[in-house]
Amino acid sequence: MSRARIQWIGGPVLKARVSEPFQIHEALAVGEQRLLGEVIQLSGDLLTAQVYEDTTGLKPGDPVIGTGLPLSVALGPGILGHIFDGLLRPLGDVGEHWFRPGLAAARSNEFEFEPRLAEGDEVRGGQVFGEVAGLGPGRACLVPPLIAGRVRSIRPPGTYAEDATVLVVEGEDGAEHALAMQHDWPVRRPRPAAERLSADAPMVTGQRILDTLFPVARGGRAALPGGFGTGKTVLQESLAKWCDADVIVYVGCGERGNEMADVLNEFPELEDPRTGRPLMERTVIIANTSNMPVAAREASIYTAITVAEYFRDQGLHVALMADSTSRWAEALREVSGRLGELPGESGYPAYLASRLADFYERASRVRTLNGEEGSVTVIGAVSPPAGDFSEPVTSHTKRYVRSFWALDRGRAQARSYPAIHPLKSYAEDVDTLARWWQLQGNSEWKDYRRRLLGLLETQARLERMARIVGKDSLPAEQQLSLLAADLMNEGFLRQSAFSEVDRFCSPKRQTAMLRLMMQFIDLAGEAVERGVSPAEIAAMPILRTLQRLGEEFGEADLDSKPQLAARIGEAFHALHVAEENADAR
Numbered sequence: 001m002s003r004a005r006i007q008w009i010g011g012p013v014l015k016a017r018v019s020e021p022f023q024i025h026e027a028l029a030v031g032e033q034r035l036l037g038e039v040i041q042l043s044g045d046l047l048t049a050q051v052y053e054d055t056t057g058l059k060p061g062d063p064v065i066g067t068g069l070p071l072s073v074a075l076g077p078g079i080l081g082h083i084f085d086g087l088l089r090p091l092g093d094v095g096e097h098w099f100r101p102g103l104a105a106a107r108s109n110e111f112e113f114e115p116r117l118a119e120g121d122e123v124r125g126g127q128v129f130g131e132v133a134g135l136g137p138g139r140a141c142l143v144p145p146l147i148a149g150r151v152r153s154i155r156p157p158g159t160y161a162e163d164a165t166v167l168v169v170e171g172e173d174g175a176e177h178a179l180a181m182q183h184d185w186p187v188r189r190p191r192p193a194a195e196r197l198s199a200d201a202p203m204v205t206g207q208r209i210l211d212t213l214f215p216v217a218r219g220g221r222a223a224l225p226g227g228f229g230t231g232k233t234v235l236q237e238s239l240a241k242w243c244d245a246d247v248i249v250y251v252g253c254g255e256r257g258n259e260m261a262d263v264l265n266e267f268p269e270l271e272d273p274r275t276g277r278p279l280m281e282r283t284v285i286i287a288n289t290s291n292m293p294v295a296a297r298e299a300s301i302y303t304a305i306t307v308a309e310y311f312r313d314q315g316l317h318v319a320l321m322a323d324s325t326s327r328w329a330e331a332l333r334e335v336s337g338r339l340g341e342l343p344g345e346s347g348y349p350a351y352l353a354s355r356l357a358d359f360y361e362r363a364s365r366v367r368t369l370n371g372e373e374g375s376v377t378v379i380g381a382v383s384p385p386a387g388d389f390s391e392p393v394t395s396h397t398k399r400y401v402r403s404f405w406a407l408d409r410g411r412a413q414a415r416s417y418p419a420i421h422p423l424k425s426y427a428e429d430v431d432t433l434a435r436w437w438q439l440q441g442n443s444e445w446k447d448y449r450r451r452l453l454g455l456l457e458t459q460a461r462l463e464r465m466a467r468i469v470g471k472d473s474l475p476a477e478q479q480l481s482l483l484a485a486d487l488m489n490e491g492f493l494r495q496s497a498f499s500e501v502d503r504f505c506s507p508k509r510q511t512a513m514l515r516l517m518m519q520f521i522d523l524a525g526e527a528v529e530r531g532v533s534p535a536e537i538a539a540m541p542i543l544r545t546l547q548r549l550g551e552e553f554g555e556a557d558l559d560s561k562p563q564l565a566a567r568i569g570e571a572f573h574a575l576h577v578a579e580e581n582a583d584a585r
């Protein structure tokens with residue numbers, strides 16, 4: 001083990017004079033208390049490290065001991081359903097300074113192990129060698145990615161500690177590997193897969209504005225930028241509860257303690273809408289509130305994505321929500337500032353962009369080493385100061401994501417939630433995902449989507465004009481366009497996270513709602529052509545129903561849709577009859 005002595009210390013970073021070799025990203029035991037640290041720079045005989053604990057009390061001359069291993073986390077059956085800090089230390093135990101070489105924390109859980117291999121079997125990296133009894137996903141015991149050989153011995157079914165040896169592999173190189181249900185993996189190294197696959201299906205979020213207008217692909221990456229109080233956290237939580245991923249990894253990064261407390265209190269109580277079991281059974285929460293050590297916040301998003309990849313490698317679809325990546329970038333800035341590095345834009349270090357890329361590039365849909373399909377979809381919230389999207393974190397993030405969900409202050413103030421601005425947001429995988437909608441029986445999806453966006457663009461243009469000439473002087477069909485756009489905003493895009501009926505909207509219901517809306521808009525267009533005034537259309541009672549369609553037409557009402565379509569038809573028929581009678585008089 002290499003040794004060094006602290007020469008200088010400032011907050012979470014230190015410099016130490018070395019006489020023996022250290023590795024970049026090597027985990028360290030710092031000071032007499034053996035605080036967890038990591039080498040972040042090496043130059044000549046000077047080592048720079050960040051420390052993942054409160055460094056009060058550390059002083060020049062204190063020892064720094066190398067572990068010979070990169071900073072890693074232990075991936076195993078003990079993760080799912082639990083709450084951890086940024087280095088995967090069970091929350092609550094933080095402060096006890098658990099330490100095992102290279103590793104933030106050791107757990108001591110026991111699990112019921114079922115072997116899936118026998119003595120003499122061939123073994124390769126990523127293979128499932130056993131399973132843990134229980135309910136829910138994420139129960140496969142994986143051979144660590146880089147190991148291959150033959151089973152020398154495997155334990156019979158029984159209860160073992162998560163880190164106890166249950167499998168001994170004779171490596172191809174003749175070395176012997178003692179493996180447990182859990183294995184260590186360096187947080188900054190992407191886990192390997194057999195093949196990266198391209199996008200083919202959306203991750204269904206149950207949010208109409210996302211699934212219909214700005215979908216994110218399974219294994220894709222999305223950013224959710226929004227100023228203070230525009231709804232980032234509420235939307236991230238809705239996604240965690242309702243999206244169709246098998247496993248949720250939720251990173252609360254640098255948010256205020258009370259906000260995180262809401263998440264921590266609420267999640268364990270939630271029921272999984274798909275199974276009726278606790279949602280926590282398929283969730284991992286990584287929490288780093290603003291009062292916790294800043295370096296651990298820097299590491300937390302890598303820890304989170306490593307955990308997500310581990311479940312991906314078990315053939316699962318994983319959604320990772322990070323709230324907020326801006327607080328993560330601030331941690332990077334703070335550490336960089338302490339090191340006296342030359343600050344770039346807004347004080348962020350020059351490597352901000354490449355670090356963001358390292359994170360988002362780990363979103364993936366893959367063929368796993370075990371031959372299955374798995375994915376990690378990443379959704380990063382961004383909190384630009386003053387809601388200014390040209391600031392560095394938002395603008396760099398924009399380069400790496402394919403779905404951009406811009407939260408808008410005006411829409412939030414109008415309580416038009418989710419406050420995603422349809423003209424400032426985009427999604428790049430629409431053509432590919434259209435095929436999926438076609439398979440769901442909605443081959444008009446792309447057309448509807450284009451039409452809806454067209455209406456919203458027209459609305460923006462006409463509203464500018466209406467401000468000058470007055471709304472009533474616009475021609476009838478333009479007034480109708482405004483009415484149609486209002487209807488779409490009000491009745492389709494708006495969706496309350498707190499409505500029992502409407503907080504989730506299945507693709508089937510989204511399709512049905514869109515069809516009803518478009519039917520109304522088409523018939524209204526014909527009526528106006530025949531001389532009906534937009535004011536008469538605006539006064540139609542059926543319009544009230546459509547404006548509240550999300551509430552009035554729940555998942556359970558899907559079968560009664562023909563009725564509603566018929567009612568729309570009848571309403572326009574009645575309008576024409578009234579018109580004809582008036583003409584006749």
Ligand SMILES: Nc1ncnc2c1ncn2[C@@H]1O[C@H](COP(=O)(O)OP(=O)(O)OP(=O)(O)O)[C@@H](O)[C@H]1O
Binds near residue numbers: 226227228231233234
């Ligand atoms: N989808 C939604 N449905 C209903 N209400 C919402 C929704 N999104 C946000 N709100 C309302 O807006 C408030 C603020 O939302 P939220 O806390 O998510 O904002 P934020 O962007 O995370 O704020 P901060 O910048 O402080 O982190 C919520 O308490 C809620 O009242």
Ligand SMILES: [Mg+2]
Binds near residue numbers: 232233234255259
């Ligand atoms: Mg928030």
